[in-house]
Amino acid sequence: xxxxxxTPKFRVLKTGQSMTLLCAQDMNHEYMYWYxxxxxxxxxxxxxxxxxxxxxxxxxxDGYNVSRLKKQNFLLGLESAAPSQTSVYFCAxxxxxxxxxxxxxxxxxxxxxx
Amino acid sequence: xxxxxxxxxxxxxxxxxDVTLDCVYETRDxxxxxFWYKQPPSGELVFLIRRNxxxxxxxxxxxxxxxxxxxxxxxxxxxxxxxxVDSAVYFCALSDGGKLIFGQGxxxxxxx
Numbered sequence: 141x142x143x144x145x146x147t148p149k150f151r152v153l154k155t156g157q158s159m160t161l162l163c164a165q166d167m168n169h170e171y172m173y174w175y176x177x178x179x180x181x182x183x184x185x186x187x188x189x190x191x192x193x194x195x196x197x198x199x200x201x202d203g204y205n206v207s208r209l210k211k212q213n214f215l216l217g218l219e220s221a222a223p224s225q226t227s228v229y230f231c232a233x234x235x236x237x238x239x240x241x242x243x244x245x246x247x248x249x250x251x252x253x254x
Numbered sequence: 255x256x257x258x259x260x261x262x263x264x265x266x267x268x269x270x271x272d273v274t275l276d277c278v279y280e281t282r283d284x285x286x287x288x289f290w291y292k293q294p295p296s297g298e299l300v301f302l303i304r305r306n307x308x309x310x311x312x313x314x315x316x317x318x319x320x321x322x323x324x325x326x327x328x329x330x331x332x333x334x335x336x337x338x339v340d341s342a343v344y345f346c347a348l349s350d351g352g353k354l355i356f357g358q359g360x361x362x363x364x365x366x
Contacts, residue, residue: 171352173353173354175356180263180358181358182258182260182345182356182357182358182359183299183345183354183356184356185353185354185355188352188353190352198353228297230299232299236352237349237351237352237353238287238289238349238350238351238352238353238354239285239286239287239349239351239352242289242301242304243301243354244301245291245298245299246298247297247298248297248298
């Protein structure tokens with residue numbers, strides 16, 4: 141099993157450009173999450189999904205959109221990138237919610253917006 | 255509001271020293287879970303432990319031990335006889351419904 145994979149691993153964008161980050165999991169997990177990690181701020185939840193076709197906002201959703209068309213994939217989109225979105229992005233998945241299960245993380249995507 | 259505080263931003267120890275990483279949390283929930291994750295220099299996040307709010311027994315796993323005290327809302331993590339491979343960022347997290355709230359992280363540097 142590959143677990144949780146993220147594509148791409150690195151990306152540099154110019155302000156205003158758009159891109160999509162792909163997260164894939166092969167563990168048949170229901171829940172998927174997108175976080176961003178910034179120095180001194182830990183991980184902050186951007187959006188999450190509790191099942192195929194569902195999405196919900198997390199702590200810092202502005203400037204991002206997500207889609208969960210297939211159970212194994214969770215896409216994070218930046219429509220018009222801003223320097224404030226320079227960060228490391230992590231995807232995670234779990235069989236259920238945090239009251240029952242730990243989350244499994246992908247390797248991260250380092251995004252720089254110039 | 256749900257909150258996790260890791261007051262120690264960075265800790266530096268010499269190999270074989272014991273080190274404790276502090277985690278203090280705030281929650282309105284009566285049932286909740288606490289977690290610790292490790293992020294080594296390679297960048298991935300590794301799950302270490304999950305503990306529910308009804309189980310205040312300390313847990314030991316090899317050189318790692320966790321002390322959960324509901325009275326002080328703390329879930330501290332101790333590494334005994336630290337090793338260079340323990341150098342990493344350590345995150346404490348709290349369940350918030352189906353989600354996790356992370357602390358700011360503590361960077362541990364273990365010097366040979």
